[in-house]
Structure formats: structure tokens, C-alpha cells
Amino acid sequence: xxxxxxxxxxxxxxxxxxxxxxxxxxxxxxxxxxxxxxxxxxxxxxxxxxxxxxxxxxxxxxxxxxxxxxxxxxxxxxxxxxxxxxxxxxxxxxxxxxxxxxxxxxxxxxxxxxxxxxxxxx
Amino acid sequence: xxxxxxxxxxxxxxxxxxxxxxxxxxxxxxxxxxxxxxxxxxxxxxxxxxxxxxxxxxxxxxxxxxxxxxxxxxxxxxxxxxxxxxxxxxxxxxxxxxxxxxxxxxxxxxxxxxxxxxxxxxxxxxxxxxxxxxxxxxxxxxxxxxxxxxxxxxxxxxxxxxxxxxxxxxxxxxxxxxxxxxxxxxxxxxxxxxxxxxxxxxxxxxxxxxxxxxxxxxxxxxxxxxxxxxxxxxxxxxxxxxxxxxxxxxxxxxxxxxxxxxxxxxxxxxxxxxxxxxxxxxxxxxx
Numbered sequence: 550x551x552x553x554x555x556x557x558x559x560x561x562x563x564x565x566x567x568x569x570x571x572x573x574x575x576x577x578x579x580x581x582x583x584x585x586x587x588x589x590x591x592x593x594x595x596x597x598x599x600x601x602x603x604x605x606x607x608x609x610x611x612x613x614x615x616x617x618x619x620x621x622x623x624x625x626x627x628x629x630x631x632x633x634x635x636x637x638x639x640x641x642x643x644x645x646x647x648x649x650x651x652x653x654x655x656x657x658x659x660x661x662x663x664x665x666x667x668x669x670x671x
Numbered sequence: 672x673x674x675x676x677x678x679x680x681x682x683x684x685x686x687x688x689x690x691x692x693x694x695x696x697x698x699x700x701x702x703x704x705x706x707x708x709x710x711x712x713x714x715x716x717x718x719x720x721x722x723x724x725x726x727x728x729x730x731x732x733x734x735x736x737x738x739x740x741x742x743x744x745x746x747x748x749x750x751x752x753x754x755x756x757x758x759x760x761x762x763x764x765x766x767x768x769x770x771x772x773x774x775x776x777x778x779x780x781x782x783x784x785x786x787x788x789x790x791x792x793x794x795x796x797x798x799x800x801x802x803x804x805x806x807x808x809x810x811x812x813x814x815x816x817x818x819x820x821x822x823x824x825x826x827x828x829x830x831x832x833x834x835x836x837x838x839x840x841x842x843x844x845x846x847x848x849x850x851x852x853x854x855x856x857x858x859x860x861x862x863x864x865x866x867x868x869x870x871x872x873x874x875x876x877x878x879x880x881x882x883x884x885x886x887x888x889x890x891x892x893x894x895x896x897x898x899x900x901x902x903x904x905x906x907x908x909x910x911x912x913x914x915x916x917x918x919x920x921x922x923x924x925x926x927x928x929x930x931x932x933x934x935x936x937x938x939x940x941x942x943x944x945x946x947x948x949x950x951x952x953x954x955x956x957x958x
Contacts, residue, residue: 621905625865628900643905645872650905 552583553654554616555647559592567603574607578614585654586611589647591622601636608641617657618642621650679784680795681730684722687780692718694776699769717752717769724748734798737805746809753813763814770807774800834860836867843944844873845937849882857893865900874906875944879937881912891926898931907947909933911940 554577560566578586588607590596608618619642631638644650684691695718696711724745731741749770756766777799785792834856839845846864864876878894880886886894898908911934913921921928934940945951 623904625862625869625900625904628865628903629861629896631903632896632899637899638903643903645868645874645905649872649874 552581552585553651554578554581554583554586555589556586557589557592561593561595564599567600571603571607571610575610575614578611578616583616584658586616586618587647587650587654588618588620589622589650590620590627591624591646593627594624596627596630598634598636601631601634601638604641605638612640617654617661619644619650619653621645621647680734680799681726683780683784684729684777685726688719688722691722691773691776691780694779695773698772698775714769717748718773720748721745721773734802737802737809745806749806749810750813753810754817757814757817763811766810766814767807770803770810774803777803834863836863838871838873839877839941840945840948840950842871842873842948843875843877843941844868844871845877845879845941847879847882847937850884852880852883852886852890852893854889854893857890861893861897861900864897865904868901868904868906875909875947876901876906877909877911877937877940877944879912879940880910880917881914881937883912883917886917886920888924888926891921891924895926895928895931907932909940909943911935911937 554574556570556574558570574586577583586607588604593600604620608620611618620638621644623643642653644653692715696715699714700711728741728745731739733739733741736742737746752769753766756769778796781792781795781799785795834846834848837845837847844864844867846860848860852860864878867873868876878897880894894910898910901908909932910928913933913935932943934943942952
């Protein structure tokens with residue numbers, strides 16, 4: 550069944566920490582069989598291209614493990630920086646805050662459940 | 672000027688303060704100066720204060736270099752007078768006249784006390800003249816600076832006024848832009864909008880540029896960045912009110928609006944925004 554993982558990033562991420570996060574997260578998803586991951590970056594004031602690529606990687610890895618990811622709480626300054634850096638964060642879903650992120654994940658999981666049901670009823 | 676000559680000035684100024692103030696104010700109430708009973712009192716006080724400070728400053732022996740520390744109290748007083756009068760609408764000439772009117776009374780005084788020493792009298796008069804010229808010019812500089820400060824502040828106010836973010840509906844914000852967009856303003860616009868989106872949790876933002884006469888490459892880039900940043904944050908941007916001329920300019924500039932939703936009017940954009948929020952507008956049947 551759907552299990553939600555909530556990741557709140559509260560420290561300015563330096564590169565090694567980001568890699569550790571990637572490892573921990575993918576391990577956790579596999580262990581708990583989570584179907585949804587919510588990454589809250591509202592405490593991050595500063596983001597560089599490494600973090601940007603990390604978010605893209607986490608999204609992709611999660612999808613392979615059958616989990617949907619949504620990044621929430623991006624600050625304006627961070628959004629502007631990412632745009633200036635030319636990073637479009639392809640494939641990363643975003644929402645304004647945790648509530649909207651959860652709603653989005655719920656819709657996504659419901660939709661995929663429907664697909665599974667539709668597939669299995671044939 | 673050597674030390675012995677300079678030492679007479681402080682003494683002269685100090686001993687004759689009252690007379691100097693009277694003659695100075697009389698000198699100032701000439702044909703080209705504003706008149707006012709309240710101001711007369713205030714001016715007298717300023718003159719006395721100025722003379723006292725000049726006595727202190729000239730005691731140091733330095734009557735030429737007004738940027739030295741001993742002249743700071745005098746300069747501060749003059750700066751205060753200059754700023755106050757600039758605010759009251761005096762012209763730079765009128766403000767400088769405050770200082771220059773002091774020449775006549777001082778020269779008369781020096782003349783009386785050195786009547787039999789022509790050379791000494793000349794050098795003292797010259798020294799005072801040069802000094803008062805410098806102080807007068809200083810008031811003009813301060814005046815200029817304070818006018819510039821006023822202009823800068825008004826510009827900042829105008830910038831604030833012209834980039835409001837308004838709430839059209841639950842979760843729908845609109846940013847009606849009016850007037851020419853320059854790089855600085857567009858950046859302020861971008862930041863304001865993104866901040867409002869975070870604060871209100873709005874998922875749709877409509878940027879209406881009906882009131883923008885022209886758009887150049889820099890501005891279109893800024894707008895595109897705003898749209899991209901909004902999307903990154905998890906919201907959406909619609910640009911409306913693109914006039915035919917602007918549409919032409921955008922195409923000619925080769926700006927790619929491929930993944931930006933655009934609508935001709937704010938009304939159309941609003942309807943689209945409502946749809947995204949799952950709301951519709953229906954007309955009630957005629958009664």
C-alpha cells in the first residue's frame with residue numbers, strides 16, 4: 550500500500566551530504582516500499598547546480614523504484630538561481646508547499662492505482 | 672597668512688558678534704531674498720551660531736582649508752541650514768546668499784580695525800573673502816546632494832507603486848504592468864511576484880502587459896525567466912495583454928515563447944486560470 554516518505558532538508562547542503570541523502574533515500578524507499586516521496590526544501594536559501602542535478606537524480610531513481618517524488622517549498626531566490634543557471638529540473642515535480650505536494654502525490658498514486666486495476670481486470 | 676595676522680580674526684568676530692548679526696541679517700533682507708517674521712528669528716539664531724563656530728574654527732589658525740577637522744562644526748551647521756532650506760523650496764542661490772551676505776559686515780569691521788594698515792587690511796579681507804566663498808560653495812554642494820537624495824527616493828517610491836500584485840481569485844494572482852519596463856524594474860517585478868506566490872500559495876499568476884508600450888530582448892528574457900521560475904516553484908504563469916506590436920517585436924527578436932501560455936486579454940487568461948482551478952463561470956438564466 551502507499552507509504553509516504555517525507556524528507557525535510559534543513560541544513561545548507563554541501564556535496565557529500567547530498568550524496569549521502571541520495572543513498573539513504575533510495576535505501577529507505579526500497580525498505581519501506583514507499584510509493585511517494587515528498588522533499589521539502591523550504592529551508593534552503595541557496596542551491597547550486599549540484600543540488601539541482603541531485604534533485605533530478607533522486608526523482609529518476611525513485612521512479613525506477615516505483616515511487617513518485619514531489620519537491621516542495623522552493624524559495625523565490627532558489628528558483629531564480631536555478632533559472633539563471635539554466636537548470637530546468639526536467640522530470641522533477643514541484644508544488645508550492647507540503648499540503649499541495651501531498652495532494653499532488655495522492656492524485657498521482659490514485660491514478661496509478663486505477664491504471665493497475667484497469668490492467669489487471671483484462 | 673601668518674599666525675599673528677590670523678589671530679586677530681577670532682578676536683574681532685567674537686567681540687563684535689551682536690553687531691555682525693544685526694548687519695548680516697540686514698544684508699540678507701535684500702530685494703532677492705524671502706522675508707518672513709518667523710524666519711527672521713530663526714535666521715538670527717543661525718547667524719549667531721555660525722559666528723560662534725567660526726570663532727572656534729579660526730582660532731586654530733586655519734582659515735583656508737575647510738576640509739580640516741576644525742571646520743566640521745561650521746560645515747555641519749551650514750549643511751543643516753542648506754538641507755532645511757532646500758526642503759522649503761529655496762533656490763541654491765538663496766541658500767548660498769546666507770553665507771555671502773556675511774562678507775559686507777565682516778569687511779566693514781576689518782576696515783575699521785585696520786584703517787591705518789593697508790596691507791594687513793587687504794590680506795585679512797582677502798582671507799575672509801576666500802573662506803566665505805568656500806563655505807558658500809559648500810552649501811551649494813549640500814543643496815545639490817539633498818535634491819538628488821529626494822529624487823532617488825521618489826524614484827524608489829515610483830518603482831514600488833507601479834508593481835502591485837493583486838489577488839483575482841482564490842489561488843489566482845494578477846500582475847498588471849503599466850509603463851516602460853526596464854531591467855531593474857522587471858527584476859523587482861519578478862521578485863515581488865515570486866514572493867507573493869509563496870506567501871499566498873497561489874497556483875496561477877497572470878502577468879498582464881497591456882499597459883506596456885514596448886518590450887526589448889532584455890525584458891522578454893526577464894519575463895521568460897519569471898515564467899520559468901514560477902514553474903520551478905510549482906505554480907504556473909500566464910502572460911496576457913500582448914499587443915500586436917509587441918507580438919511582432921518578440922518574433923523579430925527571435926524570442927522563443929514555445930512553452931509559455933499566452934492570452935490576448937486578461938479576461939481570457941482569467942477564464943483559463945479558473946478552469947485550472949476547477950471553477951467555471953455560468954450565467955444565471957434570465958428571469
